[in-house]
Amino acid sequence: MKKAVFTFILASLVVACSSKKEGNMIVKGQIKGLKKGTLYLQKMKDTALVTVDSIALLGNDTFVLSDNIESPEMYYLTFNGNTNDKRLLFFGEKGEITINDKIEEFGFKPEIKGSKNQEVMDKFQEVDTKFTNQRLDLIKKEFEAKQANNEELIKQVEEDFKKMVRRKFLFTTNFAIANADSEAAPYIALTQLYDANIKLLDTINNSLSDKVKASDYGKRLQKFVDDIKKKEN
Template identity: 40%
Template sequence: MKKPILALIALILIVSCNKKELKGNLNITGNVKGLKEGTLYIQKFVDTALVAIDTIKIDGNSHFESNLDLKSPEMLYLFLDRGVSNSLDNNLMFFAEPGIINIETNLDAFLSGAKITGSKNQDLYEDYKKTTSRYKDENLELIEKKFKAIKRKDLKAIDSLTKLQDLNLKRKYLFAVNFAMNNKDYEIAPYIALAEVYDINVKYLDTIKNAMSPKVAQSLYGKKLTEYVANIKKAN
């Protein structure tokens, strides 16, 4: 009788340990290839400041894991403390949502080499960035041409390039609005509205707000967008 009882106790202990390890609804796993020693911080915005919600020490093993309780899908940041500088190149954004998310990256290309899987909102955000990067590249080219035009005091060229910049910005904003509308069932929609086109005409923000699914409307960014639009209307 003693052996079955001991086996049952051992099983209960194993199950309880596993429950402790998997505390929370978000499991983040990952690997920073080449990182032998350092500290990783998982951060989130609280008001206007980034605050660490988990700290992971790296000592010999570049793999890491974190278990968090996420109330609503939101943008988190994986910050690498190299012990040298706090460069923006050390802060990796990822759109977290309940479930299992894996982050694979490396020490030399912490941002550009990152591959993030397990989040539909993250997949959509990467699609969004691929398109908007074209608008950013075009704007950089226009800035360079405008700078040269200013140096040679070519007023006609300056005026023409300024109009092209305005047109490029409008195209970028309209794409953001359409993207949010096409993905109204995901939390990426209100996030794009708040982070990318917060200064657009309120009628567009209102359109995105009204298009959100009930689930998204009750999310962190859904509530923030609703409040933001209400405040703008009140001020006007």
């Protein structure tokens, strides 16, 4: 009888320990080549990166993580909670999100499905990568021009850089406006146009749908715009 009771208690403990309360956002997938390690689901809270869920992977490269999310926001998948090593950034939202990647290229070209905001970010990053490459090319040209002490070329590179920045700002503004019903729009404005003309930020802010304005990033953009206007007055 005692043995039966002990077995029942043990079984109950196993069930209690193995069952994890799932949030309204489920993140699952596979990291090919991952033999062991702890995978963390993290997000920014104020200015700190906090862990909301984690899973130890021992010989199994599939994972399931979750969190209760009120408004779409950026999340990190990291190993050992260290974003300086390898990290994967994705736009989290309610529902089921599937992420597949490889351990060797973790975070560089992940396959992410189930997040509409991530789809918007992917489209933005396709073009933004071209601007990043242009910036790197101009930095190289400027370095070479300074080495050669070529003042004319240095001035030309500076002008080309200004033109590139203007093109990037205009593209980013138009992209955010075109996706004004996505929480990715205010996020893009906050991370890409923080040093742009207030008119561009204000234009994006005014174009946002009511749903997006009420989101976390929508509220942050409104506050950011309001703070700049106060300083300028």
